[in-house]
Amino acid sequence: xxxxxxxxxxxxxxxxxxxxGYAMTGNGLxxxxxxxxxxxxxxxxxxxQSLVKTIPGWVEISTSxxxxxxxRGQWPESKSANHELGVxxxxxxxxxxxTGNALDAERAIPDSEVDLxxxxxxxxxxxxxxxxxxxxxxPFELYSKRDPNLTLAKARNIILEELNPAPK
Numbered sequence: 523x524x525x526x527x528x529x530x531x532x533x534x535x536x537x538x539x540x541x542x543g544y545a546m547t548g549n550g551l552x553x554x555x556x557x558x559x560x561x562x563x564x565x566x567x568x569x570x571q572s573l574v575k576t577i578p579g580w581v582e583i584s585t586s587x588x589x590x591x592x593x594r595g596q597w598p599e600s601k602s603a604n605h606e607l608g609v610x611x612x613x614x615x616x617x618x619x620x621t622g623n624a625l626d627a628e629r630a631i632p633d634s635e636v637d638l639x640x641x642x643x644x645x646x647x648x649x650x651x652x653x654x655x656x657x658x659x660x661p662f663e664l665y666s667k668r669d670p671n672l673t674l675a676k677a678r679n680i681i682l683e684e685l686n687p688a689p690k
Contacts, residue, residue: 529622535685541585541619548614551631552595552638554579555618558608559588569607574625576641578632581625590618592631595638604645611642 532539546553554577559570566574570589574581579593588608600615612618639648 531681531685538685542622543617543619546601546612546614546616546618548600550594550596550635552593552597553612553616553618554591554593554638554642555584555610555612556589556591556608557586557610569609573609577638578629578636580629580631582621583623583625585619585621589625593636593638594632594634595636597638598648602646602648607645609645611638611646 528542532542544551544553554573556570556573559566561567564587566589573591574589577591577593579591582590582592584590597611597613599611599613601610601612603610610616642648
């Protein structure tokens with residue numbers, strides 16, 4: 523469903539939804555979640571500043587007040603985490619709550635891929651891992667029941683009918 527429609531439905535029916543989110547699918551859109559982005563005074567930590575400066579992409583302030591960097595690229599794992607630093611990379615696994623609260627309104631998700639493997643190498647042990655072929659299904663997709671006849675247009679109509687039932 524397009525973001526604009528999802529946002530519109532959220533605004534029209536705030537009692538029916540907790541917010542918006544994005545399910546990571548391995549389509550080249552990557553989210554770098556910086557959980558320890560703030561220092562004691564609320565400013566950005568040196569690591570957060572460095573990642574924001576180095577990684578091209580749209581940066582939003584997360585629901586916890588930390589940061590999500592949305593960019594394009596390839597990553598060798600569905601999800602990687604460096605718990606000590608509080609940095610996670612989401613590729614084809616995970617669900618990210620969206621806030622729409624941009625750190626810098628001038629930034630955008632790049633059109634071309636960013637070399638994340640090189641940029642993030644100091645924070646993750648990915649040297650020996652190969653980038654999976656695009657289109658590979660993650661475990662959730664492999665075991666999910668799918669309706670091959672369900673298109674995005676049909677899903678949209680189902681949601682709209684649910685939100686605005688026809689009078690009886």
